[in-house]
Amino acid sequence: MACSICLAGPADFDGWRAAARGLLAAGIAPEAVSWPGQDGAAGLFDGAAPDLPRDAPSPAVPRDFLVQAELAIRHSDPERFALLYGLLWDARRRPGLLRTPTEARMARLAAMARAVRRDAHKMHAFLRFREVETPDGVRSVAWFEPEHHIVEAEAGFFERRFAALRWSILTPRRCAHWDGAVTTFTAGAHRAEAPAADAAEDLWRTYFASIFNPARLKPEAMRAEMPKKYWRNLPEATVIPELLRGAEGRERAMLGQAIAAPGRRQRRRPSGAGTAG
Amino acid sequence: MDLRAKLAVLADAAKYDASCASSGTDKRDSRQGGLGSTEGMGICHAYAPDGRCISLLKVLLTNACVFDCAYCINRASAPVRRARFTVEELVRLTLAFYRRNYIEGLFLSSGIIRSPDYTMEQIVRVARALRQEHGFKGYIHLKTIPEAAPELLAEAGLLADRLSINVELPQAASLRALAPEKDMPVIEGAMAELSTRIATAGAERREARRALPPRFAPAGQSTQMIVGADASTDGQVLDASDGLYSRFGLKRVYYSGYSPIPAASAALPPAPPPLLREHRLYQADWLMRFYGFRPSEILAGGEAGMLDLEIDPKLAWALKHRAGFPLDLNRASREALLRVPGLGARTVERVLEARRHGRVKLADLARLRVPLRKVAPFLTAPDHRPPPGQIDSAGLRRQLQPGSAFARAARPEQLALGL
Incomplete structure (x- = not known):
């Protein structure tokens, strides 16, 4: 049968x-x-x-x-x-x-x-809200592209964390909307329906660039945890190429400065290997 | 100076603190009001190109400092640009980042200005405003100034999830030489005080019948040691950690390879940060905490008080204790399996579970994503018997030694996860 x-x-x-x-x-x-x-x-x-x-x-x-x-x-x-x-x-x-x-x-x-x-x-980690003014007040809207069917299951995480906000999570297969009391689910959306920028993103990029230590460059470790497929939806990812290009010069400058100090000879330790990725 | 310029200076000044953990605190959420949640598991919201997790907004309140610690970018004599956040600016920035899901919370530290008490009071004011005025339920890690008054430490613990005091260097003598204003007994005294308060609050909350007594740093305390700025051996580093874990119940000791800083002191080695040494220390730390190794056993795998940089400390230990191998995968005890190179704690639990339902083969380990090449010489199984003499062969080390490319790619994953 x-x-x-x-x-x-x-x-x-x-x-x-x-x-x-x-x-x-x-x-x-x-x-x-x-x-x-x-x-x-x-x-x-x-x-x-x-x-x-x-x-x-x-x-x-x-x-x-x-x-x-x-x-x-x-x-x-x-x-x-x-x-x-x-x-x-x-x-x-x-x-x-x-x-x-x-x-x-x-x-x-x-x-x-x-x-x-x-x-x-990764959804908890890499989803980014952008705030938009609406007739009903500020709304936080995110665009995210999960690999699996997880929007319903994970909406609760965002309710518990952002109960005080009004938010929408848009994804290609399913969307979730929180109005302060319940979450409703609607059909999938397109990226263009989400806001394109947010006023706080410049500050966030500044933080991302400043907390990075160019003397410890390990781009492959970054990519293992934050694969490139996520980058297009992460506002901070736009500065990564620039940080990678600038890192070597910044480290050399810091080492050079110390080497130039009077009365000291450069002493590289054998264990120092491993800065370059 | 505008907010963006301040943020650039004060984040740059904070990046030598390795911790960014946001895990292990109690569960909270904002369904009854406020903003934020913690669910036990840490979240890394981004990764910098140095491979490190960005979980918290990690900044200094100010990078002005009256102390003159040689290894520190913020020391009084360093010719760096100084900045200071107002309490209000920092609170607004934390909330703006949190609302957009950039961060789990705040890790706040500061240079010492005016006095330890004044500085600690400023740090506490930020946490108090977040918690009390804005109902912030996210994660707060406060750097604690050991010389500050006990009442300030007590209030910090009521507001924060985690507190930390950096021991900075493994030996009191190095601290005297490189950080003249710091004092090891004062640091350890403050750690002991926090340890008592954390333990007492935890016990009271567990035993409480009705109203829960207030929490005190529910994610515990941690510390950081700089590696490579003084001449301490790995043995001295691990002995210091072992003592800190046992005396003060620390959740974590972070190891920070001394990193070249702009305008470095001439008292320090102008070398790239010893990342591989730092990585081996984290692995050794893991073996002490989760695999039942004593520091002396781990050091026995290396030479002259230093860990072997070419291979991981568990493999180094096993290669010096070959008489105990190979082990029978289906008969060995949990403790013995935990010492097999390539078998992690979780894998060992799964093997024990699978053993109850049948004999476990080497092929089964492959399904548990165990690196077979690494474990095979140390195990026997129904489908596997290592070639006679392999365990004692001189070439075994070379065979198991990862290529240099692997060693370069080795990364301290522990940093990302906290506890």
Whole structure:
């Protein structure tokens, strides 16, 4: 029996969980299930639900597995729903499976959860608000491009932090708007709909340039944590090329100054290697 | 001087403090009013081209200073431009940056002006305005001036998440030579005072039944040591850290490779900052705190009181204790696995978990993203037995030594994360 599952959205964890429970109770093997987004199937996030047992008993699964599953559901990988259901199916015959982090599919699940967690962390870190005057007062608007389906899940972070502001977070797939009491979600937006600048950005760039120590240049370490794909939405990133170009000269000037001090000879330590990137 | 010019001077003057951690404080949010939140995990809002995390607005209130510490860009005799924020300017700047999600909060330090008490009072005023007038719930790290009155330190602790006093140098003698106005016993006395207050407040809050007593620096205290400005060995540095951790319960000791500064004192080495040495010290610090190593064991991996710069301290230790290897991946204790080069604390926990459900193979470690080339000589597993004699071979070190390109790219990740 082939079975097409519909979900309420691309990160519908509760919907996936209910469907998985029903499929397990009906004894439907993973090969017979098609999940939204698989094989280019589109529009399945809002179709008719197949006739599955409702309120099926939930099989016991480790808490860690559920935590990881909830994160992995937000991943943009179209195979996420099938991967998770396949694991549940096999766990019926292999009780230790969901507790074996070294098993290949469990490792893939962990990698997906990790990617989603990292995406969320980078959203908390690299999202930048710009303030605009509106008839209702100041509004803080951000444009951000997450890799995964995390806007709904992460809106709470911004509510807790910026409850006193009125803000909108615009992204290509989903937008969130906080009015001081509730967050509403709307369809994706375009970059051009977000404000292009903010009065505080000059000060912020000044700070970014001044806190940088040119004697410790390590651009590859910067790029590992703040990959270039984020730069176009970071106001401070525009000064990075200039800082990189100027760094060597500034360090040489400082060393030269000290070397020129009377009565001292330059003594480079062997351990000093490692300034250049 | 306009605000932008002041910010340039006072951020430039603050960048030699390595800490930018914003983690480990209690959880707060602004749903009941105010602005900001802390959720336990630190956030790095940007990275500078030096690879370091930018989490906080890290500035001095003023870079004018009556002290004349040779290693410091702000010392009284340095011919640098001086500036001073007003309390109001700094409060507005912090809030403007915070509202735009540029920062987690403020790390405020200052040169000593007029007197230690006067300076500390100015620092406390900024934190008081943020917390009390603006309901600021973000992270505040205050540099504490050890010579200031105890009442001021007490108020600072009620406002801040973290307090720090820099020991600056690993030995009292170096401090006397390079920072004549500073005094190690005074510094340690202030650390002891903070340590007592932090511990007392923590205990009272844990035991409180109804109204919670006020928090006191819930993210604890930290300190910083400059490396390479005096002749101290790594052994002396790590012994000093070990003593600070055990006597004062510090959350972190930061190591800051002495960095050339404009108009440097002639008393200091005109060399590039010893970044690799600093990185090895952070790794050694990690081994002391999370891997059960004593400083003497770590030093045994190096020579003459210095860590091996070419390989990391855990590998250096293992190569000098080869008789204990290879270990059976499926039988070794947690403590023993933690000493295997290439196995991190989290990996060890996962291996122990996986062992309960079956035998763990070397191929399984690859799925946990363990560098197999590094661990293989030190382990046996159902699918792996190191070639006979490999563990004792003279070439093993060369084989495991990272290429110089790797060593150059080695970066102190710990800086980014705080605790």
